[in-house]
Amino acid sequence: MRRAPAPAKINLSLVVGPLRDDGKHEVATVLQRVDLGDCVSLSAAPVLDVVGFDGDTIVRAALAALARRAGVEPRWLARIAKAIPVAAGLGGGSSDAATALRLANDMLPEPLAVDDLAAVAAEIGADVPFFLRPGPQLGTADGTVLAPLDLPQDYWVVLVLPDGAVKASTADVYRRFDERDGMRGFEERRAALVDALAAARRARDLATLPGNDLASSPLAGALLEHGAFRADVSGAGPSVYGLFLEQRRAEAAARTLRTVGRTWVTAPFRDG
Missing domain, CATH: 3.30.70.890 (GHMP kinase, C-terminal domain)
Known part of the structure; x- marks a missing residue:
């Protein structure tokens, strides 16, 4: 079994612009992870299953998408231990999905490259790619185009x-x-x-x-x-x-x- 934290996030800034051709809005947002988090565990299993949080759909969708992209069967058991409040604007579901993606990718015989894994994450939700990266990030376009930021962390x-x-x-x-x-x-x-x-x-x-x-x-x-x-x-x-x-x-x-x-x-x- 593999286990990793799934930290929450806050938006230190969220500037929103016009509707794009793809039906999403142009944004510029500063994303910062914080030390309040869920824990995601992943192990091999006969079929895909997610336990620990009955309301999950995003972790299951993320793992199914990874399996399709990698050309394998989605044979994982994910366990979610929740600490981030649900539907609170703190990105708990997106963080869980990103953590599950990272753990599952590491278990693949041929793990996806970083950019390919980020593309899978972007299919699942705009915040999911952010949680695959370290440190604060500037999200632009629909929020999935990310650039690292060197910001103060002493607060x-x-x-x-x-x-x-x-x-x-x-x-x-x-x-x-x-x-x-x-x-x-x-x-x-x-x-x-x-x-x-x-x-x-x-x-x-x-x-x-x-x-x-x-x-x-x-x-x-x-x-x-x-x-x-x-x-x-x-x-x-x-x-x-x-x-x-x-x-x-x-x-x-x-x-x-x-x-x-x-x-x-x-x-x-x-x-x-």
């Missing part, structure tokens, strides 16, 4: 999942974005993102990144009031994150905000 992250929050479908979130003509000024916001990334030397510099074009939350303001130097919604939500320079302030904020939802204190995920 703490408070995650808040509001009680009773229900994640809207991605299609509905983008539909509302289009209805309010959210794409206006995309080129300027994307340029501001590039400039802010180039100037980021200290953790506090991440506060200058453009915010989330898709979603907002009053909890971001609450996190700022409790000492965060940056706070925003992750992805399409509903989870909100705050970045803190000091662990004690992060922990104090998390304790206070437990009255409104589940909270976690974590940090950027370090490979190895």
Whole structure:
């Protein structure tokens, strides 16, 4: 059996533009993994099966797609131990799928090349290729074109999942974005993102990144009031994150905000 962590992610910035010819939106997003994660185990099996999380579809789809691309039968048993909240904007399903892909690929007699594995991941979901790469990444085009970023990692992250929050479908979130003509000024916001990334030397510099074009939350303001130097919604939500320079302030904020939802204190995920 092989086992590996499947870390969550936050979007440190999410700039969204017009609808593309392929029906997806142009985006520019800064993706950062954090040290809250699921665990995925993989072993050989007579047939493909996924256990541990009854709601899974993405891990099964990813492994089936890998088998088709590699020309083999999908004979794996995947076990998922969940810690990332489901449908929270933290990429748990995508991370599980990427981890399962990486483990299964390593078990193949002839593993796929890095680019071929990334192509399989992109078929499954826009965030899945990101989880195959180390460190923070800038995602462009539909989010699957990735470039590594050298960003500060010396901060703490408070995650808040509001009680009773229900994640809207991605299609509905983008539909509302289009209805309010959210794409206006995309080129300027994307340029501001590039400039802010180039100037980021200290953790506090991440506060200058453009915010989330898709979603907002009053909890971001609450996190700022409790000492965060940056706070925003992750992805399409509903989870909100705050970045803190000091662990004690992060922990104090998390304790206070437990009255409104589940909270976690974590940090950027370090490979190895």
